[in-house]
Each structure stands twice: as C-alpha cells, then as structure tokens.
Amino acid sequence: MIEKSCNKRMSRREMLSLARNGFGSVALMGLMSTLPFGCKSSIIEEIVKNPLKVGKNPDYFPKAKSVIFLYMDGGVSQVDSFDPKPRLAKENGQNPYDKFKVDATQFDNIGKILKSPWDFHQYGDSGMWMSDLFPHLSTCVDDIAMIKSMVSDFPEHTNANYFLHTGSGLQGRPSMGAWINYGLGTMNQNLPGYVVLDGGLTPPGGLDNFKNGFLPANYQASILKPREIPISNVLPHESTSELQLTKLKHMARMDQSLLGKLGNSDQVEAAISNYELAFQMQTTVPELADLKGETKETKKLYGLESPDKLCRSYGTQCLLARRLVERGVRFIELTCPNAGYDRWDQHNNLKEGHQANAHAVDQPIAGLLKDLKARGMLEDTLVVFAGEFGRTPFAQGINGRDHNPSAFSIWLAGAGIKGGVQYGQTDEYGYRVVENKTTIHDLHATMLHLLGVDHQMQTYRFSGRDIRLTDVHGHIIKAILS
Numbered sequence: 001m002i003e004k005s006c007n008k009r010m011s012r013r014e015m016l017s018l019a020r021n022g023f024g025s026v027a028l029m030g031l032m033s034t035l036p037f038g039c040k041s042s043i044i045e046e047i048v049k050n051p052l053k054v055g056k057n058p059d060y061f062p063k064a065k066s067v068i069f070l071y072m073d074g075g076v077s078q079v080d081s082f083d084p085k086p087r088l089a090k091e092n093g094q095n096p097y098d099k100f101k102v103d104a105t106q107f108d109n110i111g112k113i114l115k116s117p118w119d120f121h122q123y124g125d126s127g128m129w130m131s132d133l134f135p136h137l138s139t140c141v142d143d144i145a146m147i148k149s150m151v152s153d154f155p156e157h158t159n160a161n162y163f164l165h166t167g168s169g170l171q172g173r174p175s176m177g178a179w180i181n182y183g184l185g186t187m188n189q190n191l192p193g194y195v196v197l198d199g200g201l202t203p204p205g206g207l208d209n210f211k212n213g214f215l216p217a218n219y220q221a222s223i224l225k226p227r228e229i230p231i232s233n234v235l236p237h238e239s240t241s242e243l244q245l246t247k248l249k250h251m252a253r254m255d256q257s258l259l260g261k262l263g264n265s266d267q268v269e270a271a272i273s274n275y276e277l278a279f280q281m282q283t284t285v286p287e288l289a290d291l292k293g294e295t296k297e298t299k300k301l302y303g304l305e306s307p308d309k310l311c312r313s314y315g316t317q318c319l320l321a322r323r324l325v326e327r328g329v330r331f332i333e334l335t336c337p338n339a340g341y342d343r344w345d346q347h348n349n350l351k352e353g354h355q356a357n358a359h360a361v362d363q364p365i366a367g368l369l370k371d372l373k374a375r376g377m378l379e380d381t382l383v384v385f386a387g388e389f390g391r392t393p394f395a396q397g398i399n400g401r402d403h404n405p406s407a408f409s410i411w412l413a414g415a416g417i418k419g420g421v422q423y424g425q426t427d428e429y430g431y432r433v434v435e436n437k438t439t440i441h442d443l444h445a446t447m448l449h450l451l452g453v454d455h456q457m458q459t460y461r462f463s464g465r466d467i468r469l470t471d472v473h474g475h476i477i478k479a480i481l482s
Contacts, residue, residue, distance in 0.1 A: 062452025063416030064382040065187070066325045067180065069333040070365060072357075073203045074157070074343030075408070077116075077391035077401050079430040080354055082409040083148050084120035084129050087428045088113060088393055096394040100429060105402040106155055107347065111395030113429075117351040126420030133358040136366035142420045143369055143378070144411045145480035149424020149433040152389045152405035152440060157204035157345070160388035160405065163440055165209040167469045174213035174460075176444055177331035179469040181219045182460065183453045187328030190284040192222035195329055197317040199226070199337040210333070214462040221333070224285070226316035288323055291316070301371060303363035310337045310360035318368040325372075325381050336361070344387060348400035369413055378414045382450050386410035386443070393429040406432045410443070416450040418482040438477060445474035446481075 079085050092115040096102050102110060118131040121138070128141035154160040159169040166173035174182070177194035186193030196210050203209055210221035291299070299305060303315035314337055321332045336343055337360050341353030365385070372378040390408025391401035407426045413419065425435035445455040448469065455474055459466035 062450065063380065064414065064450040064452075065380045066329060067177075067331050067382045067384065067447060067451070068321045068325065068368070069177075069331070070361070070383065070385040071203070071333055071335055072344055072361075072385065072387035073161075073201060073336045074345035074357075075160075075387045075389045075391055075403060076344045077346070077350070077354060078148065078404075078407060078409040078426070079391070079393050080116045080118055080350070080401075081131050081133055081358075082129065082146055082411070083407075083426055083430050084116070084131070085393065085426075085428060085430045088430070089115040100427075100431065102394070103406065105392060105396070105404075107396060107402055109396050109402070110392075111397055113393060114350075114395040114399075114401065124420060126422075128420060128422060133354060134362045136363045140366050140369045140413070143373065143417075144413045144419060145417045145421040145423065146409060146411045147423045147438055147477070147480065148407075148409045148426060149436045149438045150386075150390075150408045150410050150440075150443075151433055151437055152408070155389065155403045155405045157388065157403075159205075160403075161203050161205040161209050164386065164388045165205075166213065167441060167444055167471055171205070171208050172213055174215045174219065174469070175210050175221065176447065176469060177210065177221055177333060178212045178215050178219040179458065180331050180448070180451060180453070182215050183448070183458045184330060184451060186330055188284075191288070191324070191327055191329055193330045194219065194221045195324055195331070196221040196223050196333045196335065197226060197320055198223050199314060199317055199335040201336055201338050201343060203335065203343075214467075215460060224289075224320070226313055226320055284327075288327065289320065291319065294319065298371065302367040306363065308359055310339055310356070311363055313337045314360050315364035315367065318364040319371075322368060322371055322375075322377070325377060346391075346400050347396050347402060348398075350400050372414065380415045382415045382417070382447065383413045384410070384443075384447065385412075390430075393431050404431065412446075412480065416481055418480055421480050423477065423479050436479070439473065441470045441474035442477055444469050446477045449476045450481075 079088060091099065091113045093112045096110065096113050099113065116131065118133050120129050120131050122129055123138040124141040126142050128144065128146060130138045130141060152160050152163060154163050154169050162171060162173070163169045165175045167176070175194075177196075181193040194210075207223075210223070212218070212220035291304075298319070299315075302319045303311040304319070306312050306315065314334070317334045321334060324332050336357065339353070339356035339360055341349060341356055344354065344357050346353035369378065369383065372381055372383070387408065387410075389403055389405040392404045394401075396402040407430060423436055424433060424438055426432060427434050448455040448458065455468060455470045455476075459468045461467075
C-alpha cells in the first residue's frame with residue numbers, strides 16, 4: 001500500500017502546492033530585469049517585500065509624473081467663466097422656450113435668458129477668452145488647454161460627482177486617484193500616493209468620491225488639511241520612540257497572527273501597510289506642512305498675504321500641492337473652501353456666489369501654475385481644473401442658474417498639454433455641445449495616457465469581470481496634446 005501511494009500520479013493542484021516556493025524566485029527575476037518607474041536598484045528588495053507601495057512600470061514613456069486636480073465642487077458656470085456668449089446679452093430677459101428646446105432641470109424653476117454679469121476679454125498670444133472672474137488666471141492662458149465641450153451623464157450632484165471621480169455614477173467604484181496609484185505606485189515611501197487636501201467642504205457623495213472601492217485599501221486617499229498639523233493623530237502620544245515601537249511591533253504580531261489564521265487577506269495586509277506608512281508620516285507630514293522655508297515672494301504669489309482668508313486658505317492648499325509633487329506624491333486633489341454660497345452651486349445670487357468662489361481660487365491657482373513653471377516642474381506635472389457639470393444659460397428664478405450636464409468647460413495645463421488651445425464648441429447660448437463632444441471617460445483616458453498608462457489595458461478583476469476606470473468607453477483627446 002505504501003509503494004502504491006508513492007507511485008500515485010500528482011494532480012496539477014498538488015504539484016503547484018509543492019512547488020510554490022520556487023515561483024518566488026521566478027517573480028524576483030522578473031522584477032530585477034527592469035527597474036520600476038522612479039526607482040533605483042537599491043530598493044529592489046523593497047519591491048519584493050511591499051509591491052503595493054513602490055513605483056511600477058508605466059505602459060510607455062510618460063509625460064506626467066504627478067497630477068494636481070483642482071476640483072471645483074458645485075459646477076462652475078461656463079457662460080460666466082470661459083465660454084462667452086454675446087447672444088445672452090442680446091436676448092437677456094427673453095423667454096428661453098421661444099428660442100430653443102428647454103430640458104427639464106434639477107429644480108424645474110426656469111426663468112428668463114440671463115446674460116453674464118461679467119465681461120469677457122481675450123488674453124495671451126493665443127487670444128483665449130476669459131471673464132473678469134479670473135484676472136490672475138487670465139495671465140496664464142498660453143499654458144492652458146481649454147475644453148469647452150464637456151458633457152456629463154448626470155444632472156444631480158451626488159451621481160455627477162461619482163461619475164467625475166470614478167467613471168461611474170454609482171457609489172462604490174475606485175476613484176481616479178486610486179486607479180492611478182494602482183497602476184503606477186508611489187514615488188515616496190513616507191507619504192501616501194494619493195492625497196486630498198480638504199478645503200473645508202465635503203462634496204455631495206461624501207468621501208466615497210476619494211475611496212479605493214474594490215481595489216486594496218492602500219490606494220484610498222489620505223485626507224490632509226491646510227494647517228500646521230494637517231492630519232489628526234499624526235504626532236505620537238507615547239513619551240519615547242522605543243515605547244511606540246514596542247506597541248507597533250505588538251500590533252504587527254497580532255496582525256500577522258490573524259493573517260496566519262485567515263490566509264491571504266487584502267484588508268489585513270493593507271491595514272498593516274497603512275500602520276507602517278502612518279509611522280513614517282509622523283516626521284514627513286509636519287515637515288511638509290512647515291512653510292517657513294518658503295520665500296516671502298512665493299507666499300505672496302500664492303495669495304498667502306491676501307486680506308481674504310479664503311484666498312489664503314486655498315493658497316496654502318496650492319502651495320502644499322506643489323510641495324507634495326516635489327516629494328513624489330502621484331495624485332493630489334484640492335477641494336474648495338466654504339465661501340458662504342454653497343460651493344459653485346449658485347441657484348440664486350449668481351454674481352455674489354461666483355465672485356466669492358473665484359476670488360478664493362483665482363490667485364492661488366495662477367500662482368501654482370507660475371511657480372511650477374518657474375521651477376521646471378510644470379513639464380512633468382499635469383494640472384486639471386474641473387467641476388462635475390455646468391450651468392444653464394437661463395435663470396433659475398431671477399438671479400441663479402440651475403445644473404446643466406449638456407455643456408461645460410474645464411481646462412488642463414502642464415505635462416504633455418498644448419498650451420493656448422481651445423477645443424470644442426457649444427451653441428450660441430452655451431447650452432449644448434455642437435462640436436467635439438468630450439466625456440468624463442475621455443478626460444480619464446487622457447490623464448492616464450499622459451501618466452504612461454493605457455486606459456484600455458489597466459484593469460482589475462472584480463465580480464467576475466475585468467473592470468477599468470473608463471469602463472468600455474473613453475478616447476484620448478489628442479488635439480490638446482503637445
């Protein structure tokens with residue numbers, strides 16, 4: 001019986017189980033054959049030890065190393081900012097139903113055609129149009145590619161926010177920052193690869209706009225605030241570092257014991273990894289937030305000396321974003337400060353609300369672009385300015401504008417972007433796109449392309465199928481690429 005048992009043919013599953021230790025060396029050889037993006041050979045051992053955190057190979061040579069996403073929560077009015085429509089002034093106060101087909105709106109309180117309270121002018125060598133809302137940004141137009149033909153699938157904030165951030169209007173998908181870090185990893189072992197700078201407003205849809213979804217927990221955003229201590233509990237409470245290390249080692253032993261009982265568990269392994277990262281952040285985050293080393297000229301450029309506290313706050317976010325890029329963080333998203341008018345979502349008091357929001361962000365954003373350019377960092381940093389949808393060319397009530405997913409404007413600048421370009425066109429009222437319709441999927445595809453990631457190839461197996469950020473959609477916006 002013993003001899004018969006020894007001669008029994010091994011199943012494939014048994015063979016793989018017995019030979020599994022040998023596959024580790026094969027993986028190591030593969031890792032050592034090429035260096036990960038942004039890494040040196042001295043950290044090969046770390047690659048094997050912690051593959052989630054170390055930079056990975058892009059699909060092809062990237063133009064951008066990092067993204068700064070300027071999220072304009074609420075929906076900037078395109079006809080009051082970047083897309084001038086003289087016909088609105090000519091027909092101000094007239095009935096929109098007599099002029100064009102009017103779609104149902106979020107609040108169905110449709111007023112008269114409403115002209116913009118701001119004048120538009122052309123700027124730069126490119127002659128790009130911009131309203132008086134953005135006097136500082138208008139000095140940067142030759143570095144900007146303006147897309148006037150964006151559309152969204154959703155007219156309501158929560159679903160539109162999920163769509164903008166995750167490529168799906170439903171809750172629970174990974175955010176674009178999570179996908180980028182999943183594809184490329186981080187270039188700094190002591191900071192998260194994905195950071196959201198909290199300006200004070202949580203967008204409709206909540207923190208799920210910034211989560212990892214079904215990707216491992218390592219890829220979710222870390223929320224920092226623009227203040228002296230940007231994150232809670234980052235400073236140790238223990239009296240000595242030895243005492244803290246003892247606690248951390250004990251936690252690690254407990255987690256490893258749990259892993260031994262559960263087997264492979266992404267959630268537990270991610271928790272262990274996040275503990276280790278949090279320990280490293282105790283020294284790097286306070287240093288990041290310490291702006292004493294920045295010159296007076298730099299602080300002034302970002303608006304940190306402005307009498308407007310909201311401008312100072314957003315200026316601090318923009319300056320922190322530059323410092324995060326310098327330290328190798330892949331994806332940084334900035335959220336809006338509370339200007340007292342419910343974000344850019346002006347269903348009434350359009351003039352006061354948009355003016356306050358624009359004043360808070362205009363100088364800091366222009367300062368960021370100029371500072372990045374002066375330091376040679378704009379060449380490999382992609383800056384994106386976008387909200388979730390636009391506004392109607394007719395009033396909501398008397399002096400507001402309702403949601404308009406059928407046309408809005410965004411812009412990009414920096415790595416791989418052709419400056420001074422205006423792409424797409426809306427009708428005479430700025431109501432619907434009539435040329436080069438551009439989707440959120442197209443935006444995501446273009447962002448990934450500039451980072452060296454093929455949006456059709458970057459997938460994650462979940463719920464029985466391979467899922468990607470752009471789903472089954474998305475085209476690279478080649479006309480805005482340099």
